[in-house]
Amino acid sequence: MTRLTRRLVCIAAAAALSACSSLGGGDYGFSDYSLVRVRPVSVGDHSMIVTPPRPWNRHRPIFFEDIRQVEDWTQNGPLLDGISFVTGLKNGKSLIRQRRSANQQVPLFRSNMTPPEIAAMIESLYRVRGGAVDFRTLSLKPRPFLGTNGFQLDYEHLDDDELWRRGRVVGTVINGQLYMILLDAAKSHYFDATLRDFEAIVASARLKA
Amino acid sequence: MCGRCLELTRRSLLGGGAIAAAALHTGVAEARVRPQDMVPLIGPGFRPTDTDEKGLWKEMDRVEEEVAGSNLLITDPKITNYLKTLIATVGGPAAQDFRIYLAHIPDFNAMMFPTGFAVVFSGLLLRMRNEAQLAGVIAHEAGHFLRRHMIRSWRDEKRKTDIFSIASMAAGIGGAAAGAYLGDYVQLAELGTILSLFKYSREMEAEADAMGIKNMAAAGYDPMEMSNIWQQLIGEEEASARYRGKHRHKGGIFDTHPSEGSRMVDLRADAIELTVPGKKYENYRERYLATIGPIRPLLLDDQVKLNDPGASQYVIETLAQDGWNGLLRFYEGEVWRLRNRPGDEVRAEQSYAAAVAYPDAPADAWRWHGISLLKQGRTGEAKGAFARYLQMKPDAPDAAWVRQMAAS
Numbered sequence: 001m002t003r004l005t006r007r008l009v010c011i012a013a014a015a016a017l018s019a020c021s022s023l024g025g026g027d028y029g030f031s032d033y034s035l036v037r038v039r040p041v042s043v044g045d046h047s048m049i050v051t052p053p054r055p056w057n058r059h060r061p062i063f064f065e066d067i068r069q070v071e072d073w074t075q076n077g078p079l080l081d082g083i084s085f086v087t088g089l090k091n092g093k094s095l096i097r098q099r100r101s102a103n104q105q106v107p108l109f110r111s112n113m114t115p116p117e118i119a120a121m122i123e124s125l126y127r128v129r130g131g132a133v134d135f136r137t138l139s140l141k142p143r144p145f146l147g148t149n150g151f152q153l154d155y156e157h158l159d160d161d162e163l164w165r166r167g168r169v170v171g172t173v174i175n176g177q178l179y180m181i182l183l184d185a186a187k188s189h190y191f192d193a194t195l196r197d198f199e200a201i202v203a204s205a206r207l208k209a
Numbered sequence: 210m211c212g213r214c215l216e217l218t219r220r221s222l223l224g225g226g227a228i229a230a231a232a233l234h235t236g237v238a239e240a241r242v243r244p245q246d247m248v249p250l251i252g253p254g255f256r257p258t259d260t261d262e263k264g265l266w267k268e269m270d271r272v273e274e275e276v277a278g279s280n281l282l283i284t285d286p287k288i289t290n291y292l293k294t295l296i297a298t299v300g301g302p303a304a305q306d307f308r309i310y311l312a313h314i315p316d317f318n319a320m321m322f323p324t325g326f327a328v329v330f331s332g333l334l335l336r337m338r339n340e341a342q343l344a345g346v347i348a349h350e351a352g353h354f355l356r357r358h359m360i361r362s363w364r365d366e367k368r369k370t371d372i373f374s375i376a377s378m379a380a381g382i383g384g385a386a387a388g389a390y391l392g393d394y395v396q397l398a399e400l401g402t403i404l405s406l407f408k409y410s411r412e413m414e415a416e417a418d419a420m421g422i423k424n425m426a427a428a429g430y431d432p433m434e435m436s437n438i439w440q441q442l443i444g445e446e447e448a449s450a451r452y453r454g455k456h457r458h459k460g461g462i463f464d465t466h467p468s469e470g471s472r473m474v475d476l477r478a479d480a481i482e483l484t485v486p487g488k489k490y491e492n493y494r495e496r497y498l499a500t501i502g503p504i505r506p507l508l509l510d511d512q513v514k515l516n517d518p519g520a521s522q523y524v525i526e527t528l529a530q531d532g533w534n535g536l537l538r539f540y541e542g543e544v545w546r547l548r549n550r551p552g553d554e555v556r557a558e559q560s561y562a563a564a565v566a567y568p569d570a571p572a573d574a575w576r577w578h579g580i581s582l583l584k585q586g587r588t589g590e591a592k593g594a595f596a597r598y599l600q601m602k603p604d605a606p607d608a609a610w611v612r613q614m615a616a617s
Contacts, residue, residue, distance in 0.1 A: 100453070101453045101454065101455055102453070103449050103450070103452075103453060103517045103519070103520065104515045104516055104517045105516045105517075106516065107516055107547045107548075107549055108549055110549060112584065114580055114583075114584070115607075115610055116576070116577075116580060116607060116610070117546070117580070119607075120514070120546075120547065123514060124514050124515070124516050124547060127511075127514050127515055128515055128516060133281060133313050133314055133315070133511070134313060135514075136606075137606045137607065138606055139606045139607070139609070140606060140607035140609070140610045141607070141609035141610055142609065142610055142613050151610065154606075158280065158281070158313075160281065160314070162279060162280050162281060164280075
């Protein structure tokens with residue numbers, strides 16, 4: 001969708017529903033927060049089940065950036081912290097909806113990608129769409145995930161709002177599809193404050209039988 | 210997906226202000242401004258005397274404080290001192306009054322603020338082939354200050370519209386306008402707001418060109434490099450747009466600049482006019498590369514990872530006109546790898562293989578060479594490449610993964 005079209009959709013929707021405003025997250029367009037309780041919940045396209053150790057907020061934008069295999073959670077709002085789930089992203093798809101005509105593109109996922117290639121794809125996501133002007137890989141190492149030989153990527157990035165953020169991704173490719181859980185939060189306080197939850201969620205993750 | 214992606218979309222939606230401001234300046238191209246007609250309108254140590262300009266300076270001092278304290282700046286003293294020397298060389302009578310900051314933003318841009326401080330984006334350093342080109346851009350920016358364009362533009366803007374005020378600018382209100390001017394990934398609110406306020410008319414841009422090229426030639430730089438800069442930048446924008454099947458968007462620095470065709474012709478005419486027979490003009494390429502060299506991998510990394518294959522490929526090939534090396538071949542491979550279209554894997558493999566044949570191949574070239582060998586099933590050779598990578602970069606962040614691959 002072009003920027004103009006988005007805008008028109010927004011204006012039209014505002015006229016109809018008087019609802020084109022920020023809904024909790026400060027984002028334009030429609031978005032929807034709902035409570036995630038402390039119990040097993042299915043995420044993304046519902047193929048993955050996780051159990052959070054405390055309540056979280058599911059953030060599901062209805063327009064713009066959502067794709068079915070990706071789901072976002074937050075504690076303090078997406079600018080401060082967030083956990084994202086990628087559940088079975090298929091070959092040739094990207095982590096975020098994008099226009100084909102955009103000059104800068106988040107690279108597409110390929111089934112035969114190695115962890116360094118997936119890490120590079122994540123880096124470009126932050127640079128192209130997240131406003132990162134500096135991105136540092138802190139570590140990339142093997143880590144079991146969902147019963148497979150997965151990987152763990154740790155990184156930090158300086159964004160153009162002059163804030164350093166830190167992230168951790170645990171992921172794996174199963175049957176040519178990408179599964180990941182990502183934590184991304186302000187480096188100061190918020191990353192450490194949510195890391196334990198993230199680790200518990202990763203440890204609880206399983207695929208639906 | 211990433212928390213800020215949505216935020217950036219929101220800001221982009223709010224970007225109408227800058228577009229409105231830009232629209233005020235569309236007009237017909239002016240006749241060429243001749244360099245010999247350009248004299249500086251200020252002398253050394255200029256301070257404003259009019260009330261409105263004094264007010265503008267006071268606010269701008271606060272803005273400079275913000276800019277100087279930003280953690281987006283590259284503060285490597287070798288490079289910042291180099292920029293200071295350059296602006297002092299081509300800055301005319303105000304040479305000693307300028308300040309210059311280098312922002313870590315992967316885009317071609319440079320700007321002069323009303324009080325005589327300039328901000329250069331790191332993406333500019335990537336794109337310049339030699340010191341003369343960089344000096345040309347800086348001389349152009351200095352030309353705006355020497356010709357007092359800021360206050361002229363400001364007064365003109367105030368006359369035309371009330372949509373902006375210094376107070377709102379200083380408060381950062383309307384910072385969203387940055388989205389329209391700087392591109393989606395650059396949202397440095399204060400800079401963006403200010404940029405939207407100081408859009409110069411085409412006539413002013415032509416004046417800055419003429420003033421700049423005059424000062425540049427006087428300092429012994431080859432004035433022909435000034436038109437080469439525009440040729441490179443237009444070429445890059447066209448390559449990027451063509452790649453996506455679009456027409457070139459005249460955004461960013463091109464917004465109000467004179468139509469580029471006439472501009473290049475004018476600059477070439479200026480250069481011929483300014484060239485004094487028998488005088489030696491230099492482009493100081495070696496000195497430029499020696500200074501920028503240490504951060505060139507960073508600059509290439511910033512550009513290539515934006516996955517804008519048309520632009521990145523153009524930039525790399527432009528730089529390679531001065532000779533291919535391991536660094537450029539490696540990043541050529543990165544362009545293909547990130548583009549990831551059918552056949553690109555093979556192209557990337559070939560570039561990595563070519564890169565590691567050069568003595569200056571970066572460690573990462575060995576890593577990606579190893580990964581591509583691994584994917585081709587050439588395990589033994591891959592292990593050799595990984596060993597070389599770890600030897601060059603023993604504390605590599607992905608050493609654990611690479612060791613596992615090398616051992617498997």
